[in-house]
Amino acid sequence: MIYYILAILLSLGISYFVSFFKKRKFFYTFFLFLSILPTSILAGVRDYSVGVDVGQYVTTNFGQAILYGRFWDFQTYLNFFKHRGGIDWVTRAHSTEMGYNVLTFIVSRFYNNAHWLMFYIQLTIGIFVILIAIKLNKMFDTSIPFTLFIYYSGFYIFGLNMMRQSIAALIMIYAFLFFIQKRYISYSILQLIAASFHVSAWIGIIIVLTHFIIVNSKKEKKLSYKDYSIIGMICIVFVSLFGSVIFGILSFIISIIPFLSYHMSSVYVSDGTPIRRVIVFVLWAEVYLIYLAFSSKTKNRKIIDNNLFEVTLRTSAIITILGIILSMTMVYTGTLYRLGINFNYIQITALPLVLKRFNRTAIGKMKLGIIIFGIIIFGYFIYSKFAATSPYTSQILDGYLTNW
Structure with missing residues (x-):
């Protein structure tokens, strides 16, 4: 638990500190995105047992991605398991959405262990949290550090287990902010990207339809x-x-x-x-x-x-x-x-x-x-101990601290 608290406090501390430098746009934006690194690193170095879904479609799919030289061969292999059960359902690769498969395949080109994939998954989640916070601030002058606090306190733990869905949900919310600005092309592209990570993101259409009805009702x-x-x-x-x-x-x-x-x-x-x-x-x-x-x-x-x-x-x-x-x-x-x-x-x-x-x-x-x-x-x-995300364990982090 202490690792979670320290990483989140460090992230929030950086975002709060840079809020005093809004006039220096490059400095401000750079350090805002830098603020998500502590929690992304923490997600990356955790043991594979932290988060039930890690063993279902992170380590298994990444292990298969390494074996394939072309993305479409990897995608075809995963499609074979669509709607298939079996006693090996937990241990084998799973048919996942194409956006997630692309991310997995790209990471497998540069690294040979799934810890890097977990890092980049959380980094992707963090990037969209920052993008939402910045856009909300520009539109309605809301507090960026406070927006990040709501994410970390209520949704960070979700993202350590429901990783694909977390990415999809955040992109879906970011897309909604474009929709209310009547930037429909940007909304459509983002909505498609969201659904490419998890099919449940299509319920984002319900959000925009609700908004449309309210505007006209x-x-x-x-x-x-x-x-x-x-x-x-x-x-x-x-x-x-x-x-x-x-x-x-x-x-x-x-x-x-x-x-x-x-x-x-x-x-x-x-x-x-x-x-x-x-x-x-x-x-x-x-x-x-x-x-x-x-x-x-x-x-x-x-x-x-x-x-x-x-x-x-x-x-x-x-x-x-x-x-x-x-x-x-x-x-x-x-x-x-x-x-x-x-x-x-x-x-x-x-x-x-x-x-x-x-x-x-x-x-x-x-x-x-x-x-x-x-x-x-x-x-x-x-x-x-939601979805085995607690207690937090990391052999990588413990080994580093011991040597240090």
Whole structure:
């Protein structure tokens, strides 16, 4: 745990320090990207046992990539395993999306062990976190170090396990920021790249459709910000109480439709995860909705008059509620909640935005609240040993420190 804390504090410290040098654009941008190195290095030198998915498609796929001289031969080999099970499912290479395969193949041209691939995966994740933070800052004058804090406290641990999905989700959120600026070509390219790392990124289309509907709908704007918070709480209770019935109906419908039967596992009702462990997955979401409700009392007129800002907040609220619904399905099944995680990544932009609605006297308390919640969320993931990401172990790092 101490390695996680030190690397994250170092990254945040660098990003905070360079925030005083905004006028020196090259220096400022260079050190912002430099700030992601400590957490990227930590991800790269970790043992292969840290993160369940490492043994499924990092070490296995990288080992095969080294053996092939041409990318398309490597891609053909992986395609052979698409939708295939078998007793060797855990130990063999997996059919993964082309974007991830390209990254794996390129890294295999220069290095002969998968630690470098883990480093470049986290570096890619970090680059898009920085790009999101910079773009959000330019659009709405949000705090870059605070945006990074939300990522590190709530999503860094996810990225050590759900690596492909983390890259895809962050590119999807970055693409959304281009969409709201009406830069549709840039959005389309980024959305395609996101889906090339993990197919779940296609739900990004739901985000932009939601934004489009809000922009063109008068009825939706009649909802108060308090309404979103209430709806979010109702969804948590409803899915908790009646989820098994809902999934039972979905399972029956899917079972009688031939081309959907392959996806039965997504809605199959199993023992799932105890609700006390699921709540942490929606904590950031509920914090956002609660802050949004309270921001109605302490309005900052300078930012509220910005229509794009308000529409983005409403879009984030609806996507947050969808994320809550999907995340709560973890109580019953172990598949659909991953889509909820994609939606939950919108908190990286939503929480810095909602803070702009508070006046100067209130914003300090609101930031402190988010910092406390962030520490709780991060601490819980470490305590619960989420997807074998804790305890952190690294023979490389231990060996280096011993020799040093």
